[in-house]
């Protein structure tokens with residue numbers, strides 16, 4: 060692929076560093092680079108991989124330039140992807156080099172995959188025939204090349220039989236291309252018969268894909284309404300047009316079940332992409348995406364930075380999910396960036412959710428997005444009956460956290476041989492440990508956070524920095540033995556309570572810190588789906604997407620958790636999470652029940668969930684956002700200043716505030732000490748910038764940073780455009 064001007068004597072190269080612009084390198088005579096070429100260049104004492112960028116080069120004395128060392132034998136990064144990198148850098152105020160770095164995460168993949176040695180039948184005949192040799196020759200009939208072990212395996216003989224035949228010239232060595240990581244998906248493999256509203260939605264998506272132009276569709280359907288089934292039709296349409304497809308999923312624990320489902324529909328799995336993939340596999344996927352061999356990728360947010368060359372559709376499943384926000388180095392929301400990518404690439408984007416974000420709902424109602432609605436569950440499946448349990452009227456027994464009402468329903472569910480799910484979004488045993496004698500509380504030495512007790516591991520753990528220590532017998536403050544108490548519940552503690560009540564029930568605890576990692580988690584999820592557990596106790600990990608056929612009761616242990624944490628999205632988040640959790644029940648037609656333990660049964664969020672009137676909730680929430688000029692009606696950005704000392708952090712933050720430019724449509728709040736005022740030994744202050752929708756937020760912050768105090772000592776500044784977290 061040749062684009063733009065092919066020959067230059069010097070070329071701009073974007074290197075994976077906090078570089079504000081590409082660096083200029085000499086192109087040695089005879090070397091051919093184009094914008095997008097992946098090259099190896101010297102950088103200080105090191106060699107790094109970079110991308111040849113667009114734009115002219117500065118006028119410099121060519122003799123002073125260091126040369127590009129090597130052009131990798133790799134398809135160039137295409138123009139759309141390069142524009143995408145520039146766009147994200149501009150929008151998030153990150154150095155373009157740091158965005159490019161996300162694209163260059165599979166260094167071994169820049170060289171072609173090696174071809175494999177294979178064997179192919181010649182016209183020669185073996186000196187004598189044996190049964191084993193006969194089987195080999197029959198298997199290898201048809202002239203295809205085989206690997207030595209593959210042929211031995213398929214013919215059911217030992218490899219020495221093959222070696223013998225090769226020695227006689229019956230087989231010759233040929234080189235065969237690397238195997239694809241996944242087979243090609245077949246859009247016509249198993250077409251579903253869709254229900255009327257499903258086929259209406261599918262038609263809409265198919266039309267958009269066929270138009271081959273940018274457009275966003277919000278696929279809004281209750282849990283179990285067949286959203287996946289429907290967006291698969293958009294995937295099929297894109298494949299029919301010869302385009303690649305990216306499906307973003309918020310949680311890698313979900314991927315396995317998804318891959319199987321995809322295979323049932325398309326006859327082959329999509330390639331997966333997430334941090335848990337073995338490095339070798341990552342590189343093969345990266346390479347085959349770049350070469351176009353992989354047609355569909357299902358992956359985490361970082362899959363947005365794979366080097367697609369014919370991308371024609373992105374689906375963002377569970378588009379409201381906070382896991383799409385990356386808050387590390389480059390702060391970006393993969394849902395929003397998927398829309399940008401579609402805009403740059405000129406192709407459609409589908410956002411799917413049972414509980415869309417307020418942002419997407421507003422975009423749909425203002426006509427920027429199309430909206431396709433699925434209002435009923437598929438077939439006989441009915442949504443669960445939802446009720447609150449007023450914890451003031453039906454309190455748990457002393458020392459417990461489960462109301463007798465919930466326990467009663469759990470008993471009935473057990474008697475029917477159906478499953479219950481208890482949801483609590485708190486890992487570990489207890490969020491706080493204190494000494495009953497002196498009142499000492501166990502806090503993290505380097506964070507402003509309490510240590511969470513993990514009783515299975517016998518540890519106290521900081522959930523912010525990972526610091527952990529053994530839970531002592533005696534209080535470190537007053538020395539008293541055996542007087543430490545656990546305050547509040549985590550999932551482990553709820554499990555203890557459940558076992559005390561239902562000692563014969565098969566109980567499983569699921570949370571992201573499960574020993575054995577993702578593999579173990581997947582096995583546990585499969586076991587639950589097969590009915591091998593009676594009671595499941597889990598964090599938000601169990602809330603998403605899973606299909607548990609026998610689950611008919613969902614109990615939310617603390618529905619109020621997360622409602623009052625100063626986050627402007629607290630109500631929305633709680634509504635989404637609780638709808639998602641209770642949506643796990645009754646997916647196969649059995650009568651089901653969702654119970655919310657709450658001290659505020661009259662809170663609008665509780666009322667909206669129980670009444671099933673999601674529309675009323677969105678209307679109210681949208682009106683409130685509009686009144687307060689909060690996103691999507693206004694803009695927000697966070698600036699987090701951290702330093703080794705409190706004084707440094709505060710001083711720098713105040714300096715930034717003083718440097719803020721005059722603007723009529725933007726104003727600065729703070730600096731204030733962050734709610735998490737200390738993380739990993741660094742003191743933190745926050746500035747919040749709020750303003751009108753059309754205001755130039757990036758220009759404002761850029762000027763503030765430029766005019767403000769210079770970065771000195773241990774001070775670090777992070778900009779978070781469209782923040783999701785205010786901690």
Ligand code: ADP
Nearest residue numbers: 251252253254281282283284285286287288437
């Ligand atoms: P959602 O993604 O909206 O939660 P799913 O796509 O997972 O819903 O569908 C819920 C269940 O109903 C799945 O088991 C799915 O296979 C099934 N289903 C939905 N629509 C159909 C259909 N038209 N034909 C067959 N099965 C369907």
Ligand code: ZN
Nearest residue numbers: 503506521524
């Ligand atoms: Zn800590």
